[in-house]
Each structure stands twice: as structure tokens, then as C-alpha cells.
Amino acid sequence: MASKVVIVGGGVIGSSVAYFLRATDPSVEVTVIERDPTYARSSSALSAASIRQQFSTPLSVRMSLYGIEFLRSIGGRLEVDGERPSIDLHEGGYLFLATARGEATLRENHALQRELSADISLLDTPQLRSRFPWLNTEDLAAGAFGESGEGWFDGYGLVTALRRKARALGARYVASDVIGLECSGRHVTGVRASNGETYACDVVVNAAGAWSRSIAAMLGIDLPVYARRRSIFNVSSPARLDACPLLIDPSGVYFRPEGRTWICGTSPAADNDPDDLPLDEVDHALFDDVIWPTLAHRVPQFEALRVERSWSGYYEYNVLDHNAIIGYHPDIDNCVFANGFSGHGLQQGPATGRGVSELILDGKYSTLDLSSLNWARVLEGRPIVEKNVV
Numbered sequence: 001m002a003s004k005v006v007i008v009g010g011g012v013i014g015s016s017v018a019y020f021l022r023a024t025d026p027s028v029e030v031t032v033i034e035r036d037p038t039y040a041r042s043s044s045a046l047s048a049a050s051i052r053q054q055f056s057t058p059l060s061v062r063m064s065l066y067g068i069e070f071l072r073s074i075g076g077r078l079e080v081d082g083e084r085p086s087i088d089l090h091e092g093g094y095l096f097l098a099t100a101r102g103e104a105t106l107r108e109n110h111a112l113q114r115e116l117s118a119d120i121s122l123l124d125t126p127q128l129r130s131r132f133p134w135l136n137t138e139d140l141a142a143g144a145f146g147e148s149g150e151g152w153f154d155g156y157g158l159v160t161a162l163r164r165k166a167r168a169l170g171a172r173y174v175a176s177d178v179i180g181l182e183c184s185g186r187h188v189t190g191v192r193a194s195n196g197e198t199y200a201c202d203v204v205v206n207a208a209g210a211w212s213r214s215i216a217a218m219l220g221i222d223l224p225v226y227a228r229r230r231s232i233f234n235v236s237s238p239a240r241l242d243a244c245p246l247l248i249d250p251s252g253v254y255f256r257p258e259g260r261t262w263i264c265g266t267s268p269a270a271d272n273d274p275d276d277l278p279l280d281e282v283d284h285a286l287f288d289d290v291i292w293p294t295l296a297h298r299v300p301q302f303e304a305l306r307v308e309r310s311w312s313g314y315y316e317y318n319v320l321d322h323n324a325i326i327g328y329h330p331d332i333d334n335c336v337f338a339n340g341f342s343g344h345g346l347q348q349g350p351a352t353g354r355g356v357s358e359l360i361l362d363g364k365y366s367t368l369d370l371s372s373l374n375w376a377r378v379l380e381g382r383p384i385v386e387k388n389v390v
């Protein structure tokens, strides 16, 4: 029975685990060691903060179905002293677009999503034109649109609400850098921090996001998760786009409303995506060469736009299959990993926090079974590929 849990990293994953542990079993001592309480470099604070059901694997769809349920009810769940957090959830939908080449995959994914009760409509081009008259559909064959349950919210607000509630329930947050893990055989006995303290643990959770590979290395474990920089551009334009969703172009370029402006981005080409690029730089060439031409083609009104600001964050990128790795490693008895979300960890935070808490407290999942995301597939080289990585 775990009575002391130490969590490395207090972003959405670490704070969600802390919240669910304390909410479920107040006798468990929970310590979260987070080196940066401002979250200035944390992915959770730098993301596009959006949620969708349009994934290609059943478990990802189910995790996000729970994610939206959690976000919709966050005011009551995470209320502290009568204050109900608001994360400004807009269920504006995702619109995945496909050319003739991608249509079969879009239809296949849509069938799976519908089977799992996700509220997604498949639209042909006349329907696309009628619902989104500002869209250029000349090269499109179809689109899949989230009628409800998909949209965007305040990601930083989610993390701070989870942290505040976890603390109110008795979790302790320590502002320090984890610099070592002390082991006795297959057992982690303590977590060493740069403040000079060693925190004794029955279970340690690696929730260190894009830095989780270095925490795994402290145990001699090779975690295939790397820090891959992604830039977001906030643009203004005189364009008027009624009922604008989060649109995913067939090229992978995305944009969505952000107040009266828009944010947009895309992933760089796979052969030009090195690890650990500096976060204080932004890939302006990607905007000029790829994003802007794509936006102007898809939405002619975007011919006129201006970049107002931009920033970069890290995807904690699982190079095996772009899906999270969640669970114990077979060589270590008491370290739970929750890493490698590859661009969809914010929305999977609630399902992950609940699942990891169950795994620690009960030794098994009792709600949503996350066991297919465990280490076995990594060690056996059996990817569960998520096709819809945005």
C-alpha cells in the first residue's frame, strides 16, 4: 500500500495525478516536486489548449471523452473555498479536412469516433461550403466536424486549478529541481532535490514532460520521449469567419480563434525536427514558407494578416508511436511513468491523473483501462500509432 507518493513535475499530468490521489485517498501523502512554479517553460502553459475526439485509436477517443466531461464540470470539481475555477471552455469544434487522397482515412476515423459516441459529423463539400462559406473547398473531398465536445480552453488555467485543488486537499508542492533518484535494488527509496532534501517515497511518478527522459535515465531506463519544439503564431486579420472551428488543413497546418484573433501552427517536416531546440526562439521560416501560404489558400480572407506574437513549447514526443507511455516499468517496482503525450497531453490530463491514481492505490485500472499504453509495447517494439497527430 502506497502511503508516500512523490511526483516529479507539477504540470497538467503531475497535478492531475496529485489531485486524484488526494481526492480518492486523503491518507496518502503526496509531494509534487516542480522546479518552476511559474510554468514558464512547461508544455502545459505553452500549448494550443484544445480538445478533440477526432483521434484514430479507441483509447485516445475515450480519454478525450472523459477529458471534456471533466472540463465541463471543472467549476464544481475543483472549487476551493467557494471559488469555482473558470477555464473559458469554448466548444467550437474541430474541422478535419481531407483531399480525395485522405478521404478514406477520414471516413475510417469517423466511423470509429461515431461508434464510441463522439459527436462528429462527416460533411461533403457542399455541406462544408454551406456551414463555412469562407472556406476554399476546391481541392477538398470531405471534412469531419465536432458538433460538440471539442474546442479550446485556458490551458494554464486548467493546471493552476488542478494544483490549487490538489493543495487544498493536502498535496504538498516543493519548488526544486529533481537531481537524482535513490534506489535499493529494484526499488526507488527517495527523490533527491537541488534544495538538499531527499524525499522518501513508496511510489515515484515521472511526470516531467519533455524532460522525462532524463528522469528515466536516473534509473537506467531508456524512455523514447524527446523534446521537440513547436511554435505557435498569434495573428490578427480583418477576416470575418463566422462559426470558426479549430481547422486542420490536409497539410497539417491548423488555426483556431483566440478572442478576436487566431492562433496557428504546424509541425515541421520529420527530417527537420531535431531535439531540444531553444525555447526562446520561434521558427519564423515555417510561418512564412508553410503556414501563411496554406492559410491564404484555405481561407482567402487570410491574404491579409499580421503576426502579433509567437512562442514555442516542447511536444514531449514519443518517437515510437506518438502515444503516451503510462504505467510501471518491469525493471523497477515502484516508478510510474506518464510521459510522451506527443501534443495531446493537456486533454488527456484528467484521464491520466485518474488512471495513474487507480494504478497506485488499487494496483489496477477501475474506470478506463489504460493498460494498452504500458511499457510492454515499447519494449516489444509494437507501436500503437496515432495517425491524427497535429
Ligand SMILES: Cc1cc2nc3c(=O)[nH]c(=O)nc-3n(C[C@H](O)[C@H](O)[C@H](O)COP(=O)(O)OP(=O)(O)OC[C@H]3O[C@@H](n4cnc5c(N)ncnc54)[C@H](O)[C@@H]3O)c2cc1C
Pocket (backbone or CB within 6 Å): 008, 009, 010, 011, 012, 013, 014, 033, 034, 035, 036, 039, 041, 042, 043, 044, 045, 046, 047, 048, 049, 050, 051, 176, 177, 178, 179, 207, 208, 209, 210, 211, 212, 230, 231, 232, 312, 313, 314, 315, 316, 338, 339, 341, 342, 343, 344, 345, 346, 347, 348
Ligand atoms: C505548441 C504546443 C501545442 C500543444 N497543443 C495541445 C493541445 O491543443 N491540446 C492538448 O491536449 N495538448 C497540447 N499540447 C501538448 C500538451 O501541452 C502536453 O502534452 C502536456 O502539457 C504535457 O503535460 P506534462 O505535465 O507532462 O508536461 P509539462 O506541462 O511540461 O510539465 C512537466 C513539468 O515537469 C517539470 N520538471 C521537469 N523536469 C524536472 C525536474 N528534474 N525537477 C522538477 N521539475 C521538473 C517542468 O518544470 C514542468 O513544469 C501542446 C504542446 C505544445 C508545445
